[in-house]
Amino acid sequence: MDRRIPWKPFRRAFAAIANRRFEPALLAVTAGALIAGGIAWLADARDIADLCWGLGTVVAVVPAVVWVLSALQRGHAGVDLIAVLALGGTLAVQEFLAGALIALMLATGRTLEAAAQRRASHDLRALLEHAPRSARLRTGTEVREVPLAEVAVGDLLVVGPGEVVPVDGRVAGTTAVLDESVLTGESLQVERADGAPVRSGVVNAGGAFELYATATEQESTYAEIVRLARQAGAESAPVVRLADRYAAWFLPLSVAVAGLAWLVSGSAVRAVAVLVVATPCPLLLAAPVAIVSGLSRASRHGVVIRDGGALETLGRARTLLLDKTGTLTSGRPRALDVAAAPDRQSTEVLRLAASLDQVSPHVLAHAIVDAARARGLDLSVPTDVTEEPGRGAIGTVDGHHLTVGRHDGAAPHPPWAHAVDNRAVLDGAAVAWLTVDGRLAGAVLLRDPLRHDAPRTLRRLRAAGIDRLVMLTGDRAEPAREIAAVLGLDDVRAELTPADKVAAVRAERARAVTLMVGDGVNDAPALAAADIGVAMGARGSSASSEAADIVLTTDRVDRLADAVTIAVRSRRIAVQSALGGMLMSLAAMAAAAFGLLPPAPGALLQEGIDVAVILNALRALRGDRAGRPPLQPTTEALLHRFAAEHDDLQDVLEAVRNAADQLSDSPGPVALAAVREAHRLLTTRLLPHEYAEEHQLYPALAASLGGPETTATMSRAHVEIERLARRIATHLTLSDADTHSNTNTSADIDSDGTLRPEQLDDLRACLYGLYTVLRLHFTQEEENYFSLAP
Template sequence: MAETHPTARWWRAEPMLLALTAAGLLLGLALWPLGLRAAATGCWLAVTVIALVPAVWWMVAALRRGQAGVDLIAVLALAGTALVHEYLAGALIAVMLTGGRALDAAARRRATRDLRALLERAPRTARRRAGDGVVVVPVDEVVPDDVLVVAPGETVPVDGRLLDTGAVLDESALTGEPLQVERAAGEPVRSGVVNAGGSFLIRAGATAAASTYAGIVRLAREAGAENAPVVRLADRYAAWFLPVTLIVATVAGLAAGSFTRAVAVLVVATPCPLLLAAPVAIVSGLSRASRLGVVIRGGGALENLGRARTLMMDKTGTLTAGAPAVVDVVAAPGRDTADVLRLAASVEKLSPHVLAAAIVTEALARGLPLVLPTGITESPGSGVSGEVGSHRVQVGKRPVTQSVPAWARAVEARARLDTAAIAWIVIDDEPAGAVLLHDPLRRQAPRTMRRLRDAGIDRLVMLTGDRWEPAREVAAVLGLDEVRAEQSPADKVTAVRAERERAVTVMVGDGVNDAPALAAATVGVAMGARGSSASSEAADIVLTTDRLDRLADAMDTARWARRIAVQSAVAGMALSLLAMIAAAAGLLPPAPGALLQEGIDVAVILNALRALRGDPAGRHPMADTTRRLLDRFRAEHDSLRELLALLRTAADRLAADDPAALAAIERAHTFLVGDLLPHERAEEQLLYPALAAPLGGPEATATMSRAHAEIQRLSARIGAHLDRAHAEGTLAGDQTDDLLACLYGLHTLLRLHFLQEEENYFTLGAAAPVAAAERR
């Protein structure tokens, strides 16, 4: 879709106009001291005419849109200086006018919303069964009841139903969810999803044009087309400045009986603070945002972001990481957790499944040595199996057996509570363990939500294609105002349109399914680092780094740039009003008035350039030593978190009366004394004092210090129980309940403590790019 703004055709000519007018003005200034005054005035008149022609066009285009903005005053001033032979004043106004238009065009241009990625991804052919064979036909020739073959890796071309077999599908293009889903024979399948398993047959239920994916493309086009051009900040202020100028000029001219007096008023009233200062502030904001990894595709988007009150977000890939991660590895009684994970990851090394990648990543992060498996077989929907050394290992669905072990039932119950996926591990035909996987919340998400509230967002809404249970969990953690789950792309567009009617609305997403909603919002923001190119094409703002907190940076930048633009415009107009009074009194002829106006312009432009530096109140100075400490302790957290499972494993075995419970408790206590407590003491002695200055005082870390004290107390209590058990040769019955409370409580406390530190402190270490941008 092409830009619909009436002046869009001029944006390529505006830099040339600026160059011509500036060259003419300078040439005239060079000729005047040489005594070539006729030639100089001729240059200035030519410059005035060069600017007057497009200015008239811009004015007419504005009037057609029902707007009478800054262009009208500029046209009157240019024409007036030519009529009263104040050619230098006309040339000065011409340079200011074309300079402002060039800056405004650079800030206002927005990306065309052609959504090429959506169109390129749409299937163009389909494999249709014809007797005993298969023929490839254009997708437009598919009709309902055709039987189609969908090969591995192909996109389903039309809506239909599975025939004689199940299928494993990647539905992320429609729902945004990274986990693959299984569909049984007879279940519906939508166009746009990808076959992540073996070949299957579907019976077409609609034509390509009437299918789901084509509907997404149409929604995006319609939503993008309905957005009206942004009204410039300058024009909004000109709505009252214009009539004031015309009244003062008319009264001055009539009172003095001189047309020159009226022109002098128009010259000093030429709203260069609007033509120049506001665009400079906006362009400065765009420049600063780009250094922070935020590409804002125009001044209109920046202005609207600065006025936003409602923020709507997708969940997967936006608030969450968008890829499954291992939450825990549970080994069957008598099995070693590390060995079970090592065998599972070795088998999964050759699998393309999204869960396989997460399991392999977890094993490598723990430093486990993986080996190359042999005899690998993979059954879509069931899992992968192979030989690892002398063991036969299967990873995937839990085999159907006569009885389910108690530990496995506990894993299933926990997965339901945590809304986690389970990859079961079977070694030599015996259930050996399970890996729990979950799409984790981004570490920066809670802090980002708080920053957005502080920036003026009144309403936070989550839109997701995911189920209600994980959606509600994320919303509760982040304190969102509303959550809407199981949303189709059309549902998202409807919700965004409804919110946009009430307030300036920002929509954030990362998938193809989010593109229509991004286009429908007042401002669309795409997570461009990992999101689809379709969502980036549909968005006004693209976050080029995979960090949600850059959205808060963009909001801060937008509000600061808009504040500076308004401040510069208001101050400049106030000074212009004083100059208008002087001109009306006959104290300022046109040429000196134009020079004075230039002085006002320089002042407001210098003020507008402050937008490059960002809001001083929002800066958090942090020493490099503090940043290095944050990096150190964040890395230690990552390694320590993997060992927190020792506490839960020990508690589970104690609760199950496992003979190995005492040994498990000893391993947990060794971890506490040898790894965790030294880490906590180092934080207390090194990190927390260093954070006092950037966080505004030691009180900011007081609650974390209290948590350290509780961690120390519970660890000592567990140690006391172990001392007694060693003295008596076994755990006494009266120790069980207290040990369970200590182990489970400490596990929960540490998980919460780690999350709080990561969200409140460790995300500060990622502000290094912002600090670097400030220095540039």
């Protein structure tokens, strides 16, 4: 006969108790027992009342013992041990009401904690779904699909359009156009020439190409990412509850006081009374209430925090590691500037390029079309459109033969085009060239821009206690350093592989509690390796969300600052509530030890302490004045309006710079005409916009931000913009006066005019200065004001 068989029901019962779904049932039973006993007591059925309260106490003792044994098995004694001693003591001395009250408090605390600790699975399901499972093997003229495990080094594989590269290899015979964002996070597509190495996991964004395998499935890059994520996730230590950390000293103190009271007085009831008032309900209730309140507030800000332990750890974080693309930058290329040949306008260049690119699936084409539509340009319908992967689009627009994309370089670049090339290198931008009927007509510079809310977010994070900010990116060093300089980061590490990121996270964890933020599949291992991983879940990969403890559900990085601020405040309130409650419990313990507080009144007093600390813990539900300032709906509407106008005014900034460039190239009639056009745009569009900001937006913002001084710097910029615009107008008036004196005819500001040699330096300085001031002013408004709007 197997002696183990009779114990199976008990093992099943303990497994059920360990399940988090048990706590709500326990809460219902203990509350029902306390209420039923109270009704019987009021009906003068004292024996039935004691029976109900005693049953409620016994029901709570069994799971409490299981929780204590489980904690001891993990190597620490938690707050539940005092509750077990108090419950057992009340049963021993027949103080059933006190036991029922303690049982209810224990069940309530465990239920709140269970609600706060809903950790989702980190099984990296999305990583596995993206991983290829087969490859197309070419043998002679035959191409057949084989399981990925059968691919050997040296095999010739065919990768079709849109397919994932199955193993590491080298391009064979042609140029491959690849989307490597899954590994590097960089949204721009890249080209790999014949013989260039290609890593598994990247996506073929062009036509079919052939690949010589240089690694097997298990030795390839993508398989290594999956392994790293699994290993890093397994290394994450379980979070120790805040309550258990305080119980480490409160528990032995309580037991010592109870034992001393029994020893001195000889009364077991007095010892039980000490344990009753020592039951750490401030830890069992107040800390979970504060944490749950913090989770609730975070969810209202679009931040999903997976459990209370993650919120506690987030509140202790001191180092922040950030990915670049999609986290600090928008993750989508945008039009940085539009350059035009001397005989063309930038708006026409953008309109023609966007008209042709309407039918292109390329990520840069989408950016060009978005820029044109943001400026309200009317696009034409293209015809005879073809696209060569890695080269660009070819077609007919308004009867002209157009190409948009790379320039083959067969024809020599004119001077203005060389200036575009130089600026692209300096700005780290990609260039989409426009040719019209075989001649270069202009270019669109594109770059993944910095998020407008990134600078404000990092300032708020430093104010919340983050003292080290580091960028970890797979992108090139030059653009990474530029962004790091703009944001004032403490360190930047570029051109990192996923393994490099994990190593960097581990090194930072050795120094302080570390927070990692990312959005791509390549970030998943690093997110899992950090103390707390945060995923940009609105547009980031599901793999990064699976590997993260916190997910930002809106595409705004400033929600990270909200999360940290809420976590710091919630943890501070939880600590205040726990310590305050324990101090009051210590005072009650002293009274009970001297026989001044019997068990039942002591339990009621402990309930009063609980109410006080819970009310304090509920403060975590309220907002923090240090967070984002509240805005009136009218102010939000104004922010959205003027932000949209900034997009519309980009062509004015380009006209100012174009006029300055033309003055530098050849200060003749063409340059003067460009200056006149810039002046017209300034007076008809930009200056009215600045006037409206000064008299409508800034007064509304001053009411929300704390007074007019908060917008004083921006108002001073308006004065400088108007001053430079007037100075440009004066130069045009002087040129017209010269024309009038030379021809003895009346002239106005729209006449041809000429520029004196002594005017050129100052006029050029005015134009370049105005362009610089406008760029800085627009950036400051977008970062400081427009980023406030949800």
